[in-house]
Amino acid sequence: MAKKMHDTPMLDKLESGPWPSFVTGLKREAAKKDIMVDLLGQLETSYKTKKGYWKGGTVGVFGYGGGVIPRFTELKDEHENPVFPDAAEFHTLRIQPPAGMHYDTATLRKFADIWDKYGSGLIGLHGQSGDIMMQGCTTANVQPAWEEINAMGFDMGGAGPALRTSMSCVGAARCEMSCYDEAKALRTIINANIDDMHRPALPYKFKFKFSGCPNDCVNSIQRSDMATIGTWRDNIQVNEQQARDYMKGHGMDKLVNDVISKCPTRAITLRNKADAVTGDSISTVAVDDQHVMQIENHDCVRCMHCLNVMPGALLPGKDKGVTILVGGKSVLKIGATMGTVIIPFMKLESEEDFEKLNEMSRNIIDFFAENALEHERTGEMIERIGLVNFLEGLDIDVDPNMVNHPRANPYVRMDDWDEEVEKANERKAAA
Numbered sequence: 001m002a003k004k005m006h007d008t009p010m011l012d013k014l015e016s017g018p019w020p021s022f023v024t025g026l027k028r029e030a031a032k033k034d035i036m037v038d039l040l041g042q043l044e045t046s047y048k049t050k051k052g053y054w055k056g057g058t059v060g061v062f063g064y065g066g067g068v069i070p071r072f073t074e075l076k077d078e079h080e081n082p083v084f085p086d087a088a089e090f091h092t093l094r095i096q097p098p099a100g101m102h103y104d105t106a107t108l109r110k111f112a113d114i115w116d117k118y119g120s121g122l123i124g125l126h127g128q129s130g131d132i133m134m135q136g137c138t139t140a141n142v143q144p145a146w147e148e149i150n151a152m153g154f155d156m157g158g159a160g161p162a163l164r165t166s167m168s169c170v171g172a173a174r175c176e177m178s179c180y181d182e183a184k185a186l187r188t189i190i191n192a193n194i195d196d197m198h199r200p201a202l203p204y205k206f207k208f209k210f211s212g213c214p215n216d217c218v219n220s221i222q223r224s225d226m227a228t229i230g231t232w233r234d235n236i237q238v239n240e241q242q243a244r245d246y247m248k249g250h251g252m253d254k255l256v257n258d259v260i261s262k263c264p265t266r267a268i269t270l271r272n273k274a275d276a277v278t279g280d281s282i283s284t285v286a287v288d289d290q291h292v293m294q295i296e297n298h299d300c301v302r303c304m305h306c307l308n309v310m311p312g313a314l315l316p317g318k319d320k321g322v323t324i325l326v327g328g329k330s331v332l333k334i335g336a337t338m339g340t341v342i343i344p345f346m347k348l349e350s351e352e353d354f355e356k357l358n359e360m361s362r363n364i365i366d367f368f369a370e371n372a373l374e375h376e377r378t379g380e381m382i383e384r385i386g387l388v389n390f391l392e393g394l395d396i397d398v399d400p401n402m403v404n405h406p407r408a409n410p411y412v413r414m415d416d417w418d419e420e421v422e423k424a425n426e427r428k429a430a431a
């Protein structure tokens with residue numbers, strides 16, 4: 001049993017809405033824990049005064065420079081004593097989850113027990129950073145809590161100007177769209193660069209994220225400095241039985257209005273069987289005895305729409321690989337940016353492929369470490385120095401597929417045009 005609850009009329013209001021309220025969750029923990037009683041007290045004060053009362057600080061565990069997010073209360077009385085003493089320290093441990101984010105129940109129980117013992121009982125799975133967020137404990141409890149978590153085999157995540165904990169989609173574990181082994185890519189790159197997570201020494205944060213296909217379930221294009229997104233370069237695969245099932249269940253209207261008309265590049269056509277066209281780049285599937293759906297794969301931009309609405313009937317091609325983009329981030333020095341393609345396609349199957357990806361990730365971190373200004377993300381650095389200089393620094397050939405944004409300039413420089421086209425074609429043939 002915890003101490004008596006503070007009056008929280010404003011927080012109580014939040015429980016009256018139609019959605020489950022975080023306040024209800026916090027109160028449940030507060031029935032057991034003084035730290036949560038006082039957290040609610042401070043939060044109510046913030047709602048009243050419309051001010052935040054938390055400041056950061058320096059709290060860590062032995063051997064690590066990051067991973068703990070310290071929060072100290074600034075809500076003090078006239079004698080400088082915390083108004084809510086049991087929540088005067090409310091630190092968070094960022095713990096790296098397993099790639100793919102699956103747990104067995106025994107692991108979750110152990111986390112819960114450790115956090116009941118040392119912390120507030122509040123665990124976030126998973127934070128925006130992708131971490132297991134063990135939220136709310138005192139400075140004294142950070143080290144012993146960490147030791148028990150570490151003994152389970154888990155490692156500290158990233159915070160501060162450092163490499164951050166990574167995220168991969170669930171991918172190959174249970175998604176038919178997956179185009180590579182996301183968990184392996186994540187672990188390869190993070191394990192190889194772990195020093196930069198545990199000993200913050202970069203100009204600012206750096207994030208890798210991994211999505212198995214262009215659906216980009218972890219939003220890697222917006223939220224990571226280097227995004228690895230699965231794709232394919234041959235034809236969309238088809239499954240006739242599933243396509244017929246779709247047609248039976250949904251009918252012609254839905255097929256036309258929800259699938260074919262919504263292809264952004266009009267790559268799909270519906271034809272009478274007798275009028276079906278043939279070609280190396282065409283995927284054809286019968287949807288009933290009379291009609292076939294045909295996709296011109298050269299026109300497909302891998303938006304994933306048709307594959308998503310006809311799951312199983314249409315699937316990624318067989319020649320799978322990844323596209324690499326850099327520079328995604330939220331608002332900082334400049335507004336939010338999405339990643340720019342620097343590698344349109346590379347295979348990611350053999351050990352050598354993974355090593356190549358690993359090497360590129362290291363080169364990008366090194367370039368960022370040497371060239372970014374303090375508190376500047378990769379996307380801003382590229383904007384400042386120019387994409388061409390970034391590519392040159394990384395020894396990556398410029399490719400016509402690297403489109404940063406649509407043309408805004410009517411003038412075209414034609415010097416060495418033919419040679420450049422030749423080079424691009426050679427590279428394409430060699431890829």
Ligand code: HEM
Nearest residue numbers: 051052053054069071090092126127128129130131133135
């Ligand atoms: C005015 C008050 C606050 C502001 C403006 C603020 C701002 C932020 C921002 C911008 C983020 C990044 C979110 C993201 O990555 O999507 C963040 C994350 C975080 N904040 Fe705060 N914060 C505030 C109060 C607090 C308090 C009271 C605590 C704990 C006592 C806290 C603990 C954290 C933690 C643990 C994270 C990481 C969450 C995650 O990785 O998902 N913050 N905060």
Ligand code: SF4
Nearest residue numbers: 169175178212213217
């Ligand atoms: S990004 Fe693609 S592969 Fe990964 S979970 Fe989402 S749909 Fe599946």
Ligand code: SF4
Nearest residue numbers: 263300301303304306
């Ligand atoms: S995945 Fe390709 S074919 Fe399908 S809707 Fe998107 S662009 Fe069109």
